[in-house]
Amino acid sequence: MTETAYGELKRKILRSELAPGAHFLEEELAVMLGMSRTPVREAAVRLEQEGFLEIVPRRGFRVTRLSKRTVREINEVLECLEIQAAERLAARRIAADDLKLLEDAVARMDVALESEDAQAWAQADYEFHTLLIVLCGNQHLAEVAKNFLDKAHRFRLMTLQLRAKPVYSNVNHAAVVEAVRRNDPQTAQDIHRAHKRRWARELSDLLERLDLPE
Numbered sequence: 001m002t003e004t005a006y007g008e009l010k011r012k013i014l015r016s017e018l019a020p021g022a023h024f025l026e027e028e029l030a031v032m033l034g035m036s037r038t039p040v041r042e043a044a045v046r047l048e049q050e051g052f053l054e055i056v057p058r059r060g061f062r063v064t065r066l067s068k069r070t071v072r073e074i075n076e077v078l079e080c081l082e083i084q085a086a087e088r089l090a091a092r093r094i095a096a097d098d099l100k101l102l103e104d105a106v107a108r109m110d111v112a113l114e115s116e117d118a119q120a121w122a123q124a125d126y127e128f129h130t131l132l133i134v135l136c137g138n139q140h141l142a143e144v145a146k147n148f149l150d151k152a153h154r155f156r157l158m159t160l161q162l163r164a165k166p167v168y169s170n171v172n173h174a175a176v177v178e179a180v181r182r183n184d185p186q187t188a189q190d191i192h193r194a195h196k197r198r199w200a201r202e203l204s205d206l207l208e209r210l211d212l213p214e
Contacts, residue, residue, distance in 0.1 A: 005033055005043035013052050014154045018063045025060040050147055052154075066155060067213045074151050075203055079196040081145040082129065083189055085136035090180045090188035098135050102177045105131060109170045118160045125166075126153050128173050132192075159206050168198060 009029065012018045029044065030037045044061050047053040054062045105128035112121035126149070133145040172195040179188035 001035055001039035002042040002046075005035060005039045006046055008033055009040075009043055009047060010052060010150070013047070013063055014150065015157055016154075020063050020065045022063045023056065023059055023061070024063075029061070051151065065213070066158075068207045068210075069214060071152075071155050071203070071207060071212070074148055074155075075200060078145065078148040078152055079193075079200065081141060081148065082132060082196060083193050085133045085138075085141060085145060086176055086180075086192040087185045087189040088136040088138060088141075089132060090176075090183060090185040092135075092137050093183065094135065094180055098131075099177070099181060102128065102131055102135075102180065106170065106174050106177060109173065113165065113167065113170055121166070122153075122156055122160055125169060125173075126156075132176075159210070162206055162209065163202070169195065 009018070018024070024032075026037050026041055026044070030040045033040060044053055045055070048055050048061070052064055054064055056062050105124050108124035109121055109128065112118075112124055129149055130146065133142045133149065136142060172191055175191045176188050176195075179185075179191060
């Protein structure tokens, strides 16, 4: 039950169904999820440790707000981790089934882009980045990067309708997969670094247009 509560609360936070800065009593969250307070409390404490909720004495929980500085810093850390993951993944002799998972994620991104389904594209893109770090072969890197990836995904979902059509993401991700197939770590690293640097520039433009605290 705790794992279910954790997953559902996190999903609602990522999708802004629980708005940044919103306060909730433990009882309110329990009613919302249709379960007892104990698993909700345990899930909320875990989310507080990950930076998605804040425990407010006598007032329950508050959804962590996003600031421009926080978004920038999350992206900077994730850039370093993902570039390292791409290099490590391409240096490995990846299993055929794992390679297919990467290919399928890119294929879903292509289908979503063609149908102009921004939500489906964002989910497939998230799955690609998750696979990139999970399959890289370094469990500790993956654990740290996954937390930052979830935080970055929250911001991406908030800004989907403000972004230009992300054709370059699909092209770059497909090129990284090809480098992984060829066991070419330098190319994988170079392509993913270029992708992350381009996203950093786009991110800077988005932050200028959003009413977020500094």
